[in-house]
Amino acid sequence: MADKNEINLPRGAIKKAYTAKPYYEFCPECRCKVETRQKFITGRLTWIFAIIAFLFFIPLAAVPFFIRPCKDVLHHCPNYAEEWKQKH
Secondary structure (H helix, E strand, O other): OOOOOOOOOOOOOOEEOOOOOOOEEEEOOOOEEEEOEEEEEOOHHHHHHHHHHHHHOHHHHHHHHOOHHHOEEEEEOOOOOOEEEEEO
């Protein structure tokens, strides 16, 4: 039987994060409140910026792949490697 305070998320479920900065979140795996770690990944917005830059000046097309604000952010628990939240 589940405890009242227990949070049950389906495995592999990624919720939407509202910030790219680390924040405190409850980890359902280690059952602790931890500060999230971030991983910046190439996402849809990165590719859109790259295509727009390519249309104006070809060498600029690579720039969005090196700038963090153009990338998606995956937040995860520092104790447990699975991603929880994604910021687009």
